[in-house]
Amino acid sequence: MPPAAASHPCLACGACCAHFRVGMHWSETDLATPGGVPVALTEPFGPHAAVMRGTWERAPRCVALNARIGEASRCTIHDRRPPACRAVNASWESGAADAQCDRARVAHGMRALQPGDWPARG
Numbered sequence: 001m002p003p004a005a006a007s008h009p010c011l012a013c014g015a016c017c018a019h020f021r022v023g024m025h026w027s028e029t030d031l032a033t034p035g036g037v038p039v040a041l042t043e044p045f046g047p048h049a050a051v052m053r054g055t056w057e058r059a060p061r062c063v064a065l066n067a068r069i070g071e072a073s074r075c076t077i078h079d080r081r082p083p084a085c086r087a088v089n090a091s092w093e094s095g096a097a098d099a100q101c102d103r104a105r106v107a108h109g110m111r112a113l114q115p116g117d118w119p120a121r122g
């Protein structure tokens, strides 16, 4: 398991990696793109798409996630994660709420992040 986290809220969360189906075009895997998403961690989804294994389940949980949800979390393929993962932002890290972040956290029994969860920048 990952070490207990940490300064960034995502490192003590992981909810979005255990809530959504994570899809991609097959060409974003390392079948077609060197350094792309490891195809071994995906499964086909229709003729042109793939999903991260574990995320197309009744209770989704990405196979690449190493986490105790709400305590400590790490993506084991962080540098090779799909674009859909990169599109989810921790709410208020960049000055705005993120609906997916909020929905995933609430679904896992956590409150949505608030602006005050981030240190003031100045």
Ligand code: SF4
Binding pocket: 009, 010, 011, 013, 014, 015, 016, 017, 088, 089, 090, 091, 100, 101, 102, 104, 105, 113
């Ligand atoms: S983006 Fe939001 S839901 Fe996802 S790990 Fe970070 S804080 Fe949790």
Ligand code: SF4
Binding pocket: 016, 017, 018, 022, 052, 062, 063, 064, 065, 066, 074, 075, 076, 077, 078, 081, 082, 085
């Ligand atoms: S690839 Fe990484 S960031 Fe994306 S859902 Fe899986 S564990 Fe989360």
